Amino acid sequence: MNKRLGIIGITIKDRYKSAPKVNQTLSEHGEIIVGRMGLPFREKGVNVIGIIIEATTDEVGALTGQLGMLQGVKVKSLLV
Template sequence: MESKVVVVSIIVRDEEAAAAVNDLLHEYRQYIVGRMGIPYRQRNVSIISVVMDAPGEVASALSGKLGMQPGVTAKTLTAKV
């Protein structure tokens, strides 16, 4: 499988989903290059950007699992490298 540079953007609207999000990110840690989280308290959301170097199927699997969590939205952007 060809590895790609991917950014997964995550918005967490439900604080109780944070543990599940962190568990999933930990599960995929071997592919994660870095992550940045921003708590946006005025809007009661947290925004997380995760940079991955992974096969497309792996990035899609993570994004899909994240998006299935209640109160979580996830989208993937793949770099043309």
Template sequence: MQERIALIGIIVEAPENVELLNQILHNYNEYIIGRMGIPYPKKSLCIISVIVDAPNNIISALTGKIGMIPGLSVKTVYSKN
């Protein structure tokens, strides 16, 4: 299956659920190229970007699991190839 690069953007508005997010990301660590988290105390949230190199079905499964966590929003941008 063809692998693609994707940027997963996550907005965390419920910091109590970050541990669950980290567990999910740990389960997919073989596909993660890098990640960056930026706290934004003014709005009481955190912005996290995760870059992955994985097949489409893996990326979809990962973002689907993240999207089911209460208090988190997730969007994904894919490379063309």
């Protein structure tokens, strides 16, 4: 399969409960991550992580699927 460039957006509701699991999952898929930026959005009570990836659709599906199963975590991806 061909690798494609993409963006994954992640929001985390409960930072102390879910963030360690999110970070662990991202580390497990670190070979596809090109860049990462995280921002606390205190006014809305969420934390936002933006990830630039270069991956196959299967690799993106594996990562987003694992993240999406975590409580309080929402994930969206875009491939170009």
